[in-house]
Amino acid sequence: MFDDLQLPIEFTAAGDTPEEQKTNLKIVKPSPGFEPASELVVEIILKDANVTVMDFSAQKVVTRFQIDGMWHAGAPMERETGDYILATLKQLAGLDYRERRQRQEGQFSTLYRKQKQKFKVVSQGIQTGERVAIYLDYKRPPLDKALDLGMRERMLDQLRPILNDQNTGMVLVSGLPGEGYTTAWRGVLDACDRLTRDYFVMEEKGKLEPEVINIYPVEFDPSQGETAMTPIPQLLLKEPDVLAFTDLTGGELINDIIDLSNNKKIPIFTRIPGKHCVDALLRVLLLKPDVKKFAESLTCVLSMRLIRLLCNNCRIPYQPHPTLLQKLGLPGGRIAELYKPMVYQPGMVDENDIEIEPCSECAGIGYRGRTGLFEMLTINDDLRRAIVKTPQANKISALAKHQGHISLQMEGIVMVAAGRTSVEELQRVLKS
Ligand SMILES: [Zn+2]
Structure with a gap:
């Protein structure tokens, strides 16, 4: 072959x-x-x-x-x-x-x-x-740097001041397990790691995740009746700059974490599985925390999904139909070409009836490597009020959109327009 x-x-x-x-x-x-x-x-x-x-x-x-x-x-x-x-x-x-x-x-x-x-x-x-x-x-470097993962510079510029502010409150990270959940989490921790502050991550015994340099994992053992809050009094003696919690297990823990953040002025990073930022936010509410407290503490939600990149060697340019461009919300005049993958099948021939060899870069898959598709939702007072009063996906999404929030889908369409991935791949990723 x-x-x-x-x-x-x-x-x-x-x-x-x-x-x-x-x-x-x-x-x-x-x-x-x-x-x-x-x-x-x-x-x-x-x-x-x-x-x-x-x-x-x-x-x-x-x-x-x-x-x-x-x-x-x-x-x-x-x-x-x-x-x-x-x-x-x-x-x-x-x-x-x-x-x-x-x-x-x-x-x-x-x-x-x-x-x-x-x-x-x-x-x-x-x-x-x-x-x-x-x-x-392979002995390849792990995909865990926010920048390596393809977070756009503009988003990083928005994120950095939040991550570095001692009054940040809570930052919520989200993704789908198996599709970038752990990677997104490590990416965010890594982005903080660039700074010379002390970060600690509370992790359940037996569930320790690959360590991010300079971020100290702190174990707790539920089989001994311990919770993520058990190590905190000891930890506070070390004057941590940021505390990270890998699992939000219930409303009580969320309330405790927020009290801790408010009383000690410590930013808290935490995560929950979710399809996108608004979904993540609503999933936290399902855990029944004190909603008002949660809304007041939350500063920003970050969501990430892994998406495959088209193989640069064999991607096929095509002129998208105007209705497709319209559906994607792309301006007709400016986008001349989009790209799709060249998917090899044995026995394929070219116009001269000569058998085609699979691409040497991607072995005929049409894609090569993955990158992160990021969405960042900054929480302002209007959104805080909506979280408390009308905690419904469509209401919060509409309000966020009105305030200029760029959805995961829109981030993906930018990537499609740049020829880095295909419409089909974006649809696959957003559907899952
Ligand atoms: Zn290829």
Whole structure:
């Protein structure tokens, strides 16, 4: 399928010593599965699929790749080929290839295009046969800097003074779990981290998240009757500048947090799952805090969603129909072109009937990498009154819009107009 498959790939098999690794590789190299397994491994690297799942049933093997958070079907495979490939992968990972029921887990690594990759193979017998998951672990930097995530400079300029003001009150961060919830949270904490102040994050024992540099996680243990407020008296002795709470578990906790913020003049960052800023805000109200207190304390809500970026190498320009532009609220005269993905399918031909190769940058997916789509809602007194008196999504959204608030959808349309993503991708992201 890929021309690039001709490029050499080097394997390092599992083993306790370099000698053992070499011996294990020597055993597996002449096996009939070695070549097709190498091809699969290269395909995983080229597609940058962080998880690949192979499902073995009596007749065939179905392969799926997870790329930038989305599942893509692989080409169907005969059971026999699949068995050969699996035997090779298991041997590379130091597993027993004859064992097809018990859960097994092992690792191997590769060198391809001068980059090192680590693979984890997990196999497990299931009712219909066997399921195998192959995890690709690049040593890539985590996507956790607000700027790297694509927050626009103008929004950052609005956000910085809020994050740096000692009288800020409460900042609420939101997103959808699995679609940028944790990433958004880390991005905001990181944006604060640039400053030389002391930040502490209250985290439930066993749920610790990847640490942001210079932000100190403080554990509490609910099984011991502790809450996020338990460590606070001790912590106050250290004179923290900002306190962050990863989970709002109920109205009582919210009230306690706000009292703490008011009494000690400490800004509070917290988060809740939500589709967009107004949704997040209403979800806090469902926890039944003291609404007036909450509205008075809240300064700003930030929401983020991950969105895939079009592959710059193969994106296809097109002239959007005027009705589409109108639907998107884009001025007809100014936008000459939008872009859509080039999605490769085996057997595709060009105008001269010559078979097309998949794009070398995105392996024919049409997208490459993701970025954050941000929405920021600044809470003013009008919105505070609305939160207390008419806490309904349409009422608050309408008022925010009237005050010039840019919705998540509008932020996305700006990205579409700039050719960074497609209309379809924006629709997918906003629908979920
Ligand atoms: Zn491409």
